[in-house]
Amino acid sequence: MTGNDEYGSEHVEQEPEHIEEPRLASPADRKRSMADAVAVDVARGWRVQSQTETDALLARGGNVNHLLHLVLTLLTCGIWGIVWIAIAIQQQEKHERITVDDYGQVLRQNL
Secondary structure, three states, X not given: OEEEOOOOOEEEOOOOOOOOOOOOOOXXXXXXXXXXXXXXXXXXXXXXXXXXXXXXXXXXXXXXXXXXXXXXXXXXXXXXHHHHHHHHHHOOOEEEEEEEOOOOOEEEEEO
C-alpha cells in the first residue's frame, strides 16, 4: 500500500517481519557449549575448580613461590623484595563463573 506523508513524500507500508522465537538448546548442546568454553579458558591459563554440565568455576593466578622469593630477597639484601611484591600483587587469584543458559548462550561472570 502506498500513500503520501504530510510532506508530500510517497511511502510504502511494509508488512511486519516475522520474528522467530529463540529455541531452547538441548542438554547435549548445552553440555557441548560448556565443554568448549571451559577448554578455551583452560588454554588461556585458567584452572577448573568445579564443573557441572552447565556451570563451571575457574581460577587464575595465586601461584607465587614465597619461599623462593624470600631466599632471593635475603641473598640480594632486600633488592629482590621489590620484584617479589610486584609479582605477589600481579598474581592475585582471580575467579570466573561460566554458565550456559537454557538457550545455549555462554555467560561469563568475574567474581
